[in-house]
Amino acid sequence: MATIKDIAQAAGVSLATVSRVINDGPKVGNDTRKRVKKIMEEMGYRPNANARALVTKRSASLGVVIAELHDPFFAMLAHGVESVTRKNNVQILLSAGSIEKETELRAIETLLEHRVEAMVVHSKALDDKTLIEFSKQVPGFVLINRYIPEIANRCVWLDNVTGGRLMAEYAINQGHQHVAVISSQYRIDDPNQRLEGVRTAIKNANLVLPESMIEYATPDQEGGELAMQNLLATGAKFTAVLAYNDAMASGAMTMLQDHGIAVPEQVSVMGYDDVLLAKYCRPKLTTLRYPVEMMASKAAELALKYASGKQPEEGLTFKYTPTIIKRDSVVRV
């Protein structure tokens, strides 16, 4: 592969001149510029990004750490990031961390070895201290779907407590007095916060949520089915089910229908996240919209901004609040 040196030789100029042409530098004559460009074209020259990153100490790439790509939620996240990196001619370096401490750590470290100065990180397994430490090493370090007070201005997150509250309030306003909850068995922040919001709303309405009306399972369709099966087995009475996410909601609906219980006529179901599947399943899911894609774009922009030297403002954070998307899985009683 042709290097800058080859071009210089072929054009009869110095390395410096060629470099200036490549970077549209100012101090080069019009005729030489044209000549060099022509030769670059002919020889199929391609700048070496590694050499460039080495000397400039800037990598023109952004690191992304997510859990699992085949989860639609993360696919949307990645897409949100990609749309802004493409605009800015920045390359994406992708690492999956699968919500495991070891893996998340290695993912970030690999990115660090590549000297990316911008990073969008989705981490649930690492503790606050570790992440704060990383944020000191990487100017454009941004967390998504997580809030850490000490680095609030690097956090793009969803207000899950409010989300949970909105969800429950909506069900209650639709006349539901007996609600069941299907939560995730992984005790990371998100399910806890959503549950907390739900509890608050129920308390405010002077209703009760017995522990027996809460089922925990894996946050996917199978988990939703299983949780609903357990709920039905206990013989508990409820007219609405609030699920941790859309996949669980979908599973719950399937199980209800399999038991001859009509959704939403006999039992209403609510999801959370508004991923693709919410529109595809039947009945269409009433859910809470988590604007991941928008948030991911925001995070990427932020990361790029901070990376380019702009200092994060103090006392600022990027909080989003989910909104109810009314479809067909909830009905007034």
Place this chain on the structure above:
Amino acid sequence: MATIKDIAQAAGVSLATVSRVINDGPKVGNDTRKRVKKIMEEMGYRPNANARALVTKRSASLGVVIAELHDPFFAMLAHGVESVTRKNNVQILLSAGSIEKETELRAIETLLEHRVEAMVVHSKALDDKTLIEFSKQVPGFVLINRYIPEIANRCVWLDNVTGGRLMAEYAINQGHQHVAVISSQYRIDDPNQRLEGVRTAIKNANLVLPESMIEYATPDQEGGELAMQNLLATGAKFTAVLAYNDAMASGAMTMLQDHGIAVPEQVSVMGYDDVLLAKYCRPKLTTLRYPVEMMASKAAELALKYASGKQPEEGLTFKYTPTIIKRDSVVRV
């Protein structure tokens, strides 16, 4: 950030020795090795991947070109690749090409600038010649979901013609004499090949497929709805619908149900790809399994293998054949 030089100084050894320690090189005593390692740990040393790539001419990363991340199909593809790169300690460089010539080209070129020697490429917009040219420049160049005879040993692809045939044969074997087809309006290879297979099967069964029974639309749920609407509007009679993919099938089902037509009792529907949604929608979709994830892993392994110097065998190619997944959207008539 500490460099090899700093470590050498702190440890009172030469650069070469430190480098040897880092790479588990042979010519260094046990005690020095330990001492250097300890100092590296203390100073938080991290090798600079760019410098390393520059001097070794190897990048320890694999480039991936796909269309759009938020399409579940590509999310699964990316996931398949990721699972093998993680095992091999290789980083993913991701570029989206959105099935546009310009964008796909830029995506590959950016990857080339990073000097990745392994690449898994999903390209539909670039012509054979261009891709063959690239394959000469990148030792580990592998195409996924595309077949080019000249570089057959670098192609991991699905036999779409056979897939289309299997699909139609299944419907016919279930007694369906009048089938409609919903295809993609984008005239890239895939829909054409699938359609070709369908046509063959119908001809073999001495049935006919009038052009009026084929509708073209965007390959998503909306497209499926629209296509079905058009089909219904013409008043055509059919008992089975073969869709280009699962999303279109799902849209078609929705529209049928909205018109009070029961699926599968009155009309059977078949999808293609077997993405997540096929299991989530109601009735569950009978579809053709496209083992993307497995194929993507294969492609990644191949790319890494070729990149490490192993020559591609002549006269070899990696063809996969889809299989029918029987669920609930097709019924015997």
Place this chain on the structure above:
DNA sequence: AGATTAAGGGTATACGTTTTCAATAATGTG
């Protein structure tokens, strides 16, 4: 005892860029 070898470690160069500084040529000014 001298020669040979092996182990451990150091020196220096290369990888492909960018960028600072100095040098030259071209242009303008009085």
Place this chain on the structure above:
DNA sequence: CACATTATTGAAAACGTATACCCTTAATCT
């Protein structure tokens, strides 16, 4: 025409790492 600018170019150093080659020293062999 002499001088001061300005525009264009070149030489060289630096970025952080790997490695081929050379130099010690001590151990082994004849």
